Amino acid sequence: MHDQATTIAELRALVQRFVDERDWRQFHTAKNLAMSIAIEAAELMEHFQWLDQQASQAIAQQEVKKAVVAEELADVLSYVLAISSALEIDLASSLEAKMVKNALKYPADQIRGRYGHDDERAS
Amino acid sequence: MHDQATTIAELRALVQRFVDERDWRQFHTAKNLAMSIAIEAAELMEHFQWLDQQASQAIAQQEVKKAVVAEELADVLSYVLAISSALEIDLASSLEAKMVKNALKYPADQIRGRYGHDDERAS
Amino acid sequence: MHDQATTIAELRALVQRFVDERDWRQFHTAKNLAMSIAIEAAELMEHFQWLDQQASQAIAQQEVKKAVVAEELADVLSYVLAISSALEIDLASSLEAKMVKNALKYPADQIRGRYGHDDERAS
Amino acid sequence: MHDQATTIAELRALVQRFVDERDWRQFHTAKNLAMSIAIEAAELMEHFQWLDQQASQAIAQQEVKKAVVAEELADVLSYVLAISSALEIDLASSLEAKMVKNALKYPADQIRGRYGHDDERAS
Numbered sequence: 001m002h003d004q005a006t007t008i009a010e011l012r013a014l015v016q017r018f019v020d021e022r023d024w025r026q027f028h029t030a031k032n033l034a035m036s037i038a039i040e041a042a043e044l045m046e047h048f049q050w051l052d053q054q055a056s057q058a059i060a061q062q063e064v065k066k067a068v069v070a071e072e073l074a075d076v077l078s079y080v081l082a083i084s085s086a087l088e089i090d091l092a093s094s095l096e097a098k099m100v101k102n103a104l105k106y107p108a109d110q111i112r113g114r115y116g117h118d119d120e121r122a123s
Numbered sequence: 124m125h126d127q128a129t130t131i132a133e134l135r136a137l138v139q140r141f142v143d144e145r146d147w148r149q150f151h152t153a154k155n156l157a158m159s160i161a162i163e164a165a166e167l168m169e170h171f172q173w174l175d176q177q178a179s180q181a182i183a184q185q186e187v188k189k190a191v192v193a194e195e196l197a198d199v200l201s202y203v204l205a206i207s208s209a210l211e212i213d214l215a216s217s218l219e220a221k222m223v224k225n226a227l228k229y230p231a232d233q234i235r236g237r238y239g240h241d242d243e244r245a246s
Numbered sequence: 247m248h249d250q251a252t253t254i255a256e257l258r259a260l261v262q263r264f265v266d267e268r269d270w271r272q273f274h275t276a277k278n279l280a281m282s283i284a285i286e287a288a289e290l291m292e293h294f295q296w297l298d299q300q301a302s303q304a305i306a307q308q309e310v311k312k313a314v315v316a317e318e319l320a321d322v323l324s325y326v327l328a329i330s331s332a333l334e335i336d337l338a339s340s341l342e343a344k345m346v347k348n349a350l351k352y353p354a355d356q357i358r359g360r361y362g363h364d365d366e367r368a369s
Numbered sequence: 370m371h372d373q374a375t376t377i378a379e380l381r382a383l384v385q386r387f388v389d390e391r392d393w394r395q396f397h398t399a400k401n402l403a404m405s406i407a408i409e410a411a412e413l414m415e416h417f418q419w420l421d422q423q424a425s426q427a428i429a430q431q432e433v434k435k436a437v438v439a440e441e442l443a444d445v446l447s448y449v450l451a452i453s454s455a456l457e458i459d460l461a462s463s464l465e466a467k468m469v470k471n472a473l474k475y476p477a478d479q480i481r482g483r484y485g486h487d488d489e490r491a492s
Contacts, residue, residue: 003131003207006215012126018222021231027238027296030192031171031179035295037199038164038407042288045161048154049281050273050484052422056154060210069153070212074221076160077203077214080196084126087183089193091200092129098197099141108144115150115419150419158418161284165411172404173361173396176298238296249381249453252461254372264468267477273484276438277417277425283445284410291407294400302400306456315399316458320467322406323449323460326442330372333429335439337446338375344443345387354390361396 008091012081019082033083040079044072131214135204142205156206163202167195254337258327265328279329286325290318377460381450388451402452409448413441 001010019025047069048056059065084091106116124133142148170192171179182188207214229239247256265271293315294302305311330337352362370379388394416438417425428434453460475485 001215001219003135003213003215005130007128007130008126008134011131011215011218014219014222018225022229022234023236024238026236029176029180030182031174031176032296034164034168034171034179035291035404038161038168038411039288039292039295041157041161041164041199042285042407045157045281046285048157049285050278051154053152053154056157057152057209059153066210066212069210070217071221071224073203073206073212073214074217076164076199077218078221080200080203083196086180087189087192089189089196090126091196092124092126092134094193094197095134095200096124096137098194098201099137101194102141106145111145113146113149115147155419158281158414161288162411162415162418165284165408168404169408172408173401247461247465249377249459249461251376253374253376254380257377257461257464258372260465260468264471268475268480269482270484272482275422275426276428277420277422280410280414280417280425284407284414287403287407287410287445291403294403297400299398299400302403303398303455305399312456312458315456316463317467317470319449319452319458319460320463322410322445323464324467326446326449329442332426333435333438335435335442336372337442338370338372338380340439340443341380341446342370342383344440344447345383347440348387352391357391359392359395361393 008081011077012085012091015078015081016085019085025086028082028086030083030087033079033086036079037076037083040072040075044069044076047072131204134200135208138201138204139208142208148209151205151209153206153210156202156209159202160199160206163195163198167192167199170195254327257323258331261324261327262331265331271332274328274332276329276333279325279332282325283322283329286318286321290315290322293318377450380446381454381460384447384450385454388454394455397451397455399452399456402448402455405448406445406452409441409444413438413445416441 001014019028047059047065059069080091083089124137142151170182170188182192203214206212247260265274293305293311305315326337329335370383388397416428416434428438449460452458
């Protein structure tokens, strides 16, 4: 499987087959899966905990470390897919709709090079 | 866009176009993006904070609430895609590899119906 | 040390001595410490990930499990104390002020027995 | 209330009085409170999301921003205190015990100036 050729639905089916073979759907409530995403996100974050920005970005060129990070990221994604199954949410259309909304909130010509509106965040 | 027909690469391109139009790549270090996934995961979790399992799952049938949750989930996914761009990680192959590893760790015939090995977690 | 007799300042001093003996203040920026609180919070949460409400609460009577949870909670608290040192925030007066604000937001006579206002959260 | 003169038990009593006046103990299971700590930790983290280390630390000198951060930190602490009530955990003795354990794991003379052992973390 590769990102160029794999659909969201195929990835979701991969996760659901794993869950069903273990009869784990009973544990996969939306509440538990939302917690699981947050737990895996924190495990991902742990790899960057004491690094400055540059060192964190340098991981792109460190094969061993990058493989560990890729595994943590896969864990996050697996639960994103699982909760989309549990709640019957279409991820692609949800993301597309949210990006349209974001584009209205952050017009490119007003916001270029700054992160967020001045009254929202420190820059 | 729909999950059946949309590839991971297409979703990632959607997010990257948004980021590039705002010149935000400078903020998209792995450290910041890992934090962002965790922040959005917590916003998703907030919708289930005081609900019991059943009530959390009932959201699948509540159109308004489900749309709000779908939007939060899209935020999580957008940062998963952004960090995969920043670190040049292929999500589909990473997930596939992780599921193989998980299958070895949790053999279906030994683990069916229980969550995790007895020495790992409370059941 | 016991909660009845230990001040916040004494606990903070305990953490700072540990940090200073290792020359770790250089890593203890507010950004890193906020990440650290979130990471430790997720490790705490992991113990409750697949439990229902009742099973999670039953840990109060399970000595071994409770000791593990207490250790995770101590980790969260240690970073709460560390960031209060790094940013020179007085925790007791901050908490007292926030509880006054919360009391105005959630008047006891209007909110008793319900979690949050109707328009804020699912009940 | 000030950190120099306020005990953990006094802060916990402040939170519990607030909870009891609203009859909220029914929602305060260990699972829900662990989620709540993680949610508030993420809200704290949000203030540092796009800042580099130095800018995050500069908040110590920015009165308005610092007050907002203090409020978020108070939210985290309020749930740390609430879960310690719900599970009957003594925070001071738990923290003291954990710091002893940490001191054995990270001997000051071996670890000074480096964060974690080499095989544990990127430095």
